[in-house]
Amino acid sequence: MTTTEQQVDTVEHAAATPDLAQPYRELGLKDDEYTRIREILGRRPTDAELAMYSVMWSEHCSYKSSKVHLSYFGKTTTPEMKQHMLAGIGENAGVVDIGDGWAVTFKAESHNHPSYVEPYQGAATGVGGIVRDILAMGARPLAVMDPLRFGPADAPDTRRVLPGIVAGVGGYGNCLGLPNIGGEVVFDKTYAGNPLVNALCVGAMRVEDLHLAHASGTGNKIMLFGARTGLDGIGGVSVLASDSFSGDESGSGRKKLPSVQVGDPFTEKVLIECCLELFREGIVVGIQDLGGAGLSCATSELASAGDGGMHVNLETVPLRATGMSPAEILSSESQERMCAVVEPKDVEAFLRVCRKWDVIATEIGEVTEGDRLVITWNGQTVVDVPPRTVAHEGPVYQRPIQRPATQDALIADVPDSLPRPGSAEELRATLLKLIASPNLCSRKWVTEQYDRYVRGNTVLAQPADSGMIRIDEETGRGVAISTDCNGRYVQLDPYTGTQLALAEAYRNVAATGATPYAVTNCLNFGSPEDPGVMWQFSEAVRGLADGCKQLGIPVTGGNVSFYNQTGSVAILPTPVVGVLGVIDDVSRRTPTGLGAEDGETLLLLGE
Amino acid sequence: MSPRIGVITFPGTLDDVDALRAVRYAEAEAVPLWHADADLRGVDAVVVPGGFSYGDYLRAGAIARFAPVMGEVVTAAAKGLPVLGICNGFQILCEAGLLPGALVRNAGLHFVCRDQWLRVENNTTAWTSRYEQGAEILVPLKSGEGRYVADKSTVDELEGEGRVVFRYVGGNPNGALDDIAGITSANGRIVGLMPHPEHAIEALTGPTDDGLGLFLSVLDSLVAA
Amino acid sequence: MARVVVDVMPKQEILDPQGQAVANALPRLGFDGIASVRQGKHFELEVDDNVDDEALAKIAETFLANPVIEDWTVRRIES
Amino acid sequence: MARVVVDVMPKQEILDPQGQAVANALPRLGFDGIASVRQGKHFELEVDDNVDDEALAKIAETFLANPVIEDWTVRRIES
Numbered sequence: 010m011t012t013t014e015q016q017v018d019t020v021e022h023a024a025a026t027p028d029l030a031q032p033y034r035e036l037g038l039k040d041d042e043y044t045r046i047r048e049i050l051g052r053r054p055t056d057a058e059l060a061m062y063s064v065m066w067s068e069h070c071s072y073k074s075s076k077v078h079l080s081y082f083g084k085t086t087t088p089e090m091k092q093h094m095l096a097g098i099g100e101n102a103g104v105v106d107i108g109d110g111w112a113v114t115f116k117a118e119s120h121n122h123p124s125y126v127e128p129y130q131g132a133a134t135g136v137g138g139i140v141r142d143i144l145a146m147g148a149r150p151l152a153v154m155d156p157l158r159f160g161p162a163d164a165p166d167t168r169r170v171l172p173g174i175v176a177g178v179g180g181y182g183n184c185l186g187l188p189n190i191g192g193e194v195v196f197d198k199t200y201a202g203n204p205l206v207n208a209l210c211v212g213a214m215r216v217e218d219l220h221l222a223h224a225s226g227t228g229n230k231i232m233l234f235g236a237r238t239g240l241d242g243i244g245g246v247s248v249l250a251s252d253s254f255s256g257d258e259s260g261s262g263r264k265k266l267p268s269v270q271v272g273d274p275f276t277e278k279v280l281i282e283c284c285l286e287l288f289r290e291g292i293v294v295g296i297q298d299l300g301g302a303g304l305s306c307a308t309s310e311l312a313s314a315g316d317g318g319m320h321v322n323l324e325t326v327p328l329r330a331t332g333m334s335p336a337e338i339l340s341s342e343s344q345e346r347m348c349a350v351v352e353p354k355d356v357e358a359f360l361r362v363c364r365k366w367d368v369i370a371t372e373i374g375e376v377t378e379g380d381r382l383v384i385t386w387n388g389q390t391v392v393d394v395p396p397r398t399v400a401h402e403g404p405v406y407q408r409p410i411q412r413p414a415t416q417d418a419l420i421a422d423v424p425d426s427l428p429r430p431g432s433a434e435e436l437r438a439t440l441l442k443l444i445a446s447p448n449l450c451s452r453k454w455v456t457e458q459y460d461r462y463v464r465g466n467t468v469l470a471q472p473a474d475s476g477m478i479r480i481d482e483e484t485g486r487g488v489a490i491s492t493d494c495n496g497r498y499v500q501l502d503p504y505t506g507t508q509l510a511l512a513e514a515y516r517n518v519a520a521t522g523a524t525p526y527a528v529t530n531c532l533n534f535g536s537p538e539d540p541g542v543m544w545q546f547s548e549a550v551r552g553l554a555d556g557c558k559q560l561g562i563p564v565t566g567g568n569v570s571f572y573n574q575t576g577s578v579a580i581l582p583t584p585v586v587g588v589l590g591v592i593d594d595v596s597r598r599t600p601t602g603l604g605a606e607d608g609e610t611l612l613l614l615g616e
Numbered sequence: 617m618s619p620r621i622g623v624i625t626f627p628g629t630l631d632d633v634d635a636l637r638a639v640r641y642a643e644a645e646a647v648p649l650w651h652a653d654a655d656l657r658g659v660d661a662v663v664v665p666g667g668f669s670y671g672d673y674l675r676a677g678a679i680a681r682f683a684p685v686m687g688e689v690v691t692a693a694a695k696g697l698p699v700l701g702i703c704n705g706f707q708i709l710c711e712a713g714l715l716p717g718a719l720v721r722n723a724g725l726h727f728v729c730r731d732q733w734l735r736v737e738n739n740t741t742a743w744t745s746r747y748e749q750g751a752e753i754l755v756p757l758k759s760g761e762g763r764y765v766a767d768k769s770t771v772d773e774l775e776g777e778g779r780v781v782f783r784y785v786g787g788n789p790n791g792a793l794d795d796i797a798g799i800t801s802a803n804g805r806i807v808g809l810m811p812h813p814e815h816a817i818e819a820l821t822g823p824t825d826d827g828l829g830l831f832l833s834v835l836d837s838l839v840a841a
Numbered sequence: 842m843a844r845v846v847v848d849v850m851p852k853q854e855i856l857d858p859q860g861q862a863v864a865n866a867l868p869r870l871g872f873d874g875i876a877s878v879r880q881g882k883h884f885e886l887e888v889d890d891n892v893d894d895e896a897l898a899k900i901a902e903t904f905l906a907n908p909v910i911e912d913w914t915v916r917r918i919e920s
Numbered sequence: 921m922a923r924v925v926v927d928v929m930p931k932q933e934i935l936d937p938q939g940q941a942v943a944n945a946l947p948r949l950g951f952d953g954i955a956s957v958r959q960g961k962h963f964e965l966e967v968d969d970n971v972d973d974e975a976l977a978k979i980a981e982t983f984l985a986n987p988v989i990e991d992w993t994v995r996r997i998e999s
């Protein structure tokens with residue numbers, strides 16, 4: 010059965026039926042959050058509005074538990090640290106000016122939970138998502154990296170998860186034509202049942218081509234382009250259909266949908282080339298990627314960042330499934346889609362470029378006067394909201410923080426009591442055991458599955474302390490990136506441990522001959538509702554920010570992933586830190602490793 | 617005027633930028649060709665580069681071989697136009713029937729990216745004259761469907777006529793029959809290989825500059841013609 | 842010995858980029874009238890006569906197919 | 921509209937490492953009695969009624985299968 014017109018929950022209907030019970034809890038909203046939505050709207054939300062608010066106010070999209078802490082990055086960033094920064098926290102990705110007229114943008118993102126549910130597709134779409142973030146800035150994506158964490162190497166679930174994740178990272182990245190220039194593979198028992206898949210992408214553009222997405226200019230068109238919209242990743246929202254229309258079979262049937270998205274790297278590759286041509290031809294005002302919260306996110310963020318309102322005709326969205334409701338269309342997480350704002354005079358040219366690349370493109374709405382985001386469905390209004398309340402003014406929590414009572418015992422448990430090798434034989438055995446251990450052995454099994462050569466600009470990749478790519482073929486200017494984190498150090502002392510992660514990434518970049526310029530992060534932690542985890546988190550953020558200030562380089566962006574736990578056991582706190590450095594001539598890089606030339610002298614620096 | 621070498625871009629082609637660069641490093645004029653145009657723009661030779669044309673979804677190269685530009689390549693190749701297929705390009709040439717056999721999933725079932733030693737088994741083709749017969753070169757290999765297969769009579773014919781151009785040495789990375797990494801057409805003008813010479817044109821970004829020889833060789837053959 | 846065929850297909854609601862690529866290519870190749878294509882895997886197994894349907898169902902579900910994103914069918918072929 | 925199934929299998933003489941990997945894994949997973957496994961592709965097409973068998977045979981031979989390495993079958997499914 011399909012959603013017929015009279016079944017659609019319109020704004021009018023919502024105003025007339027204030028007491029209708031809504032499944033907001035099933036959608037993850039708390040009582041007071043739901044109350045606030047009613048206050049904002051002056052009525053109950055429609056199904057479609059409820060779907061939008063619930064996904065945009067989720068931890069993942071709203072940063073409601075982390076916001077108060079992350080603001081410390083801003084407070085500790087001095088004007089001097091910002092000297093190379095063209096865009097920072099709050100944009101899709103941070104951007105730095107690296108010289109010779111080049112701007113480089115980089116960011117990391119997590120795709121942990123989806124990769125546990127379906128390792129291949131979860132990891133693949135993780136790469137796809139971060140690449141679209143970089144693309145949305147107007148940059149050509151140039152390389153990827155993948156910090157990974159798994160349970161013990163011999164645990165049965167690791168055998169299920171690891172090969173799939175590695176194949177997914179490779180399958181997607183290789184097919185996109187992005188060299189993989191580094192990453193991490195770390196095993197620890199706390200990641201069993203909760204692997205971490207963090208993906209980093211770096212891209213470059215000419216400084217003057219930086220595009221920040223916003224919907225401005227009344228009458229400008231909103232174009233949706235890329236893949237069709239299907240029922241991907243809609244798990245939660247399906248309760249709307251079933252609960253409010255209990256007779257609707259398709260509704261209850263869909264409740265069981267797995268929230269798994271399947272990636273199509275070919276479509277994304279074509280989308281990249283299409284977007285870059287659109288930027289080059291100057292026919293877009295701005296582009297926004299469709300990430301976790303799909304159209305809900307793209308429309309509200311575009312409208313919220315612009316100076317007008319927006320009207321979207323939802324029935325124009327090209328669909329892959331039949332009978333999708335407005336709420337489902339708004340919440341769909343179908344991959345490989347982008348939204349653009351285009352001046353009316355450029356729409357024809359826009360469609361022409363999309364046709365050249367065989368990319369489906371549809372005008373779905375326009376920028377309007379006023380300040381409302383209005384979404385209609387076959388002429389009926391299903392959403393009428395102030396976009397900022399969806400995208401930027403979500404709830405903010407000051408979660409309780411408590412240093413765990415177990416912390417002192419953890420710190421007191423020093424390694425002094427562990428047996429030590431007493432003889433040369435034992436020392437030899439220990440060394441062999443060490444270098445054969447999963448956390449230290451060769452990563453070749455992983456890295457061999459990744460193309461590190463494509464595009465012909467990879468100067469350093471595995472095995473190397475940091476990856477390095479050439480940005481400018483004329484001048485040889487390039488960038489180096491390293492990601493690091495030792496979760497065991499962070500667990501012992503989150504403040505210092507995070508600084509150690511920063512210091513390691515910083516050293517790795519410096520050791521190649523590049524000058525560190527900027528920092529990104531991917532903060533993977535347990536549940537924010539656990540005061541001990543929140544303590545780890547706040548300490549880690551403080552440590553990173555203070556460390557950055559001391560080193561004089563800014564945090565330009567990042568990502569927070571909470572609720573990484575199996576049962577009540579949280580993962581090791583894992584604030585992965587990425588440092589980007591600039592080198593004016595990549596031919597002068599220092600490769601990793603000894604023995605490239607005879608007679609090298611080995612020096613130890615520091616204490 | 618320097619010779620003009622075309623490089624085809626299909627949707628999903630990835631190594632076109634590298635092939636164009638390799639052509640420039642060899643000091644020829646690099647000419648981008650577009651899959652949808654039935655037009656070779658008067659080039660003197662064509663490179664079909666690597667990547668995942670059309671996502672390689674059905675079979676590697678299966679969809680690309682029907683592109684309008686490929687019709688032109690087939691016609692021109694019949695008249696002796698030098699054609700080089702690298703990786704996905706090799707797969708496309710096989711699917712198009714310009715080279716015999718097929719490339720299938722690696723025996724190890726994984727994508728493999730590594731620096732691979734190759735032996736030059738035939739230095740009389742349009743693309744290998746700069747190499748010494750039997751020379752060993754180190755170039756990147758990166759493919760998931762790189763295992764060369766053909767029926768026995770085809771392989772016998774290739775071996776008998778010296779049409780195996782490159783052979784893997786130091787280990788067969790994908791289970792290819794007879795360690796075959798690259799082959800040529802009967803007239804030696806068309807060459808296809810799985811490894812990537814265009815990624816080995818300078819020591820800075822590749823393991824060696826051993827791959828440049830293919831691009832220099834074809835220039836010799838064009839000047840000689 | 843019996844012959845068994847297991848067909849594994851992407852679930853209806855799950856994106857099938859492979860089938861889509863084929864479907865999009867067909868008209869360009871001059872083949873019209875194909876409304877949709879979906880692509881999956883086809884396994885042919887030779888099994889001992891004492892392997893029962895339950896075992897086959899289990900093999901299909903736990904190993905040949907990925908139930909998160911795929912449907913499957915098991916058929917015995919007389920031969 | 922008619923439903924058509926095309927199955928494409930690696931030729932007998934061509935090594936099928938995917939099928940072999942499945943066959944090798946089964947005993948490890950506790951499934952015995954599977955003598956051999958071969959893995960190929962399964963296509964499901966929805967075709968207009970005016971698409972005849974000849975057209976279908978051509979699609980399979982020239983496009984869905986590569987005759988150098990694969991065999992194929994075309995079946996119409998009543999529905």
Ligand SMILES: Nc1ncnc2c1ncn2[C@@H]1O[C@H](COP(=O)(O)OP(=O)(O)O)[C@@H](O)[C@H]1O
Nearest residue numbers: 155157191192193194452456470471472473474
């Ligand atoms: N998941 C991965 N993806 C890509 N490269 C990786 C991955 N894991 C490790 N590497 C690379 O392999 C090399 C060795 O890794 P590792 O032993 O972790 O190095 P280190 O301890 O020096 O950081 C490095 O170049 C690293 O970037």
